[in-house]
Amino acid sequence: MNSSPFALLASTSITVVSILVGLFSYRSLERESLGHSLSLGTVSATPIQYHLVESPTAERCVGAFSLSLKPVSTQTTLALEGWVLVGLNERVEPVKLEATMLFNALGQLSVSLLTIDFSNESPRFGTIGVNPLTAQLYRGKESDKPLFEHSVPGPITLSLQDGVYRLQAPSLPAFQGLNIAGASSSLTSLSIVPAKPDRSCDAATARHIDLAPLTKIADSLQRALPGVLSGL
């Protein structure tokens, strides 16, 4: 049998070029997964209290909430309960937040509901379905007809990776048109920090968030998701 050194050289060249092309394509896939999948954060397995502060070093908070994950019972439940002190048109009031997200056996969000108690208003925001995921907004607690309804590709998933619960929306693109940073300096400085025993947070002593800049965020959202907020 003839053993040509050129054949070996050709194989080595093909291998090296293929590895380089493969690495390039793999990096492209990684970029795609980063841009393609919307990461919604991580969740702790044990119930935990959080404070909403203007900066991680700030003494005074603007709100507090607790987040609890219950993987037992009927299905995995992620519950949020809390309040935020907000100010609009020189009126300062605590806004009560309550959210529940239910995940099926594959860790896909099947139903969710967020209730906001603010003055005499109690708007509800929820999602139903896995794929497509239909988002609905109701004006009050009793209203049956949604104010707006919009379907987006699902599912939103809660997965356990390396001991950390991750909330992701693999079918939703990461928000690129949403410009929160430019909308309000007071909102961008908000941080979520785990509550510490030596730092209390209650509505009487908390600072408030000025909601006026939210109109700018709404404009930004309108640009990022055209048609979604048209019903408002």
Next chain:
Amino acid sequence: MNPILTLLRPKALAFRNGVLKSTTAAQRGQSIAIVGFSLIIMGSLFFATRWGLEQLTKIPLLIYVPPSLPLSLMLMMLMVMTSLTALASALGSFYLADDIETILASPTSSISFFLARLIYVLCTVAWMPFIFISPVLAAMATSYQLSPWFIPVSIATFLPYFLIPASLGTILATIFMATINQRWAKMVVRVAILLAIAALLYVLHGLLDAVTTRSADGQVLRLASSLSLAQSPWLPSAWTATILSELLVPSGKNIADRLTLLYSSALAVTGLAHIALHTLHPRGFSRALSRRAMASATSRAGTIRGKTALPQPAAVIQKDLRSLTRDVAQSTQIIFLGGLCLFYLGNLKTFVALDSFATDASVNWQRAFFIIHTAITAFFTSSICTRLVFTSISLEGKSYWILQTAPVLLRDILRAKFLGWYIPIAVLSSLLFSTGAQILIGRWDSTLLFGALSFFVSYGIVGLGIGLGAYFADFSWEHPSQLVLSVGSLVYMLSSSILVLLNIFPMGMLLHLLLDRNAGLARATLICAVALAIAIMNLVIAKMVMRLGERSSATVE
């Protein structure tokens, strides 16, 4: 003629003469029966997949199963099994085939030899899985919105998908042959067996811990995460699944990048395989030759020692065991299959997630998981039997005439072979069945019942292997891996799949009866009746097929 085509021509002619050119009416009938049987299985797979997909779409609000999830799971398992088959095929094609010395002496270039043999390995490992995959893909294409690009792109996708394990098998076979000599090989097998026993004990200890603690926190999500393991971004099977899934249900993921990645990986592995072969083949082939010489020398010595000491069945079993440990391709497959078995047992812990489900839904999940576990265990048993039991008659090779002329009935030889394989396979299968039953049902009566039933299921599968192995016996092989990739092997795999499905249905009924809270005489009678039906069905099928094999082997010339 192109040297690659020249090297491939004898293989193609052998296939044509063996399968397509039936000379007698009996052979023609056999060929028609095989084709008809394969078409029935393909049709069944098509309709079963469509039915399954329809069931999933009926509950869109509760759960969403994207096509990429079942595809990636199926393709990942298939790639593992294909790599194993490719390793055995590469060992045979590059090192153990009879014509290698002739080719090495001829003025053929090393690249032609490499490419011709790689194409042969690729064809041998790809044709059988393709028969199983194509109806599943066709069912998916008709259930989802069919893209006109689906067929050409899927063919273009499967070429590198199968080339990767074929090249990996070549690399592993080359390294194995070049680095491990005869004495080391025995040592490696012994160490592997010891490690396997240690790992088995460790895994069983872990399983018992999991069963006794039964901590449910996050188990549902762990299960979901385990399923998504098949979709890891670095797995070639996941790239293939995503490409096919995008053609079925577009979600905006880039097909071109994945196809490039698939082809570049296949080319890189193929290039590495050629480099490995170019540098290590002379050494590996030299060792293969000396190994063959040593094996025949020790075989002669063994025969002299064993002849007077052992009774007839034990002598046949001893001979089979010796042949198995001396055959590199067979013993390597055993090590890999053992590894797969341990991996599966280790991951059985995932099934302890049942407590996480709703009380009302838990029973349904329990049934579904148990049926999946039963199917995996039975298919695993038939996979072992395809490689070891089905081939045991044909492995007699050119020395089969000795058995024919010896003062021993062929029926007794087949029964001795059956006994030799039945005991270890039934014990392994019983271990897998009862462990699964204990984890999923958690009751000792069900563990004992399913453990005992597994002895009958194994009886059926091993009997089918011996019977069909004798019926499709082929003694003109060059290396044993050819037998695993033969048409007879396909018939055995399809038949054992049907037998597995026939067993799963009554086992599901048994589980339903066991979980029924209404205790009574009628329930106990039904349990006994179903268990008896499973036992009789397997015994009858094994006896019938073994008789068919006995008749067929008696007429072999």
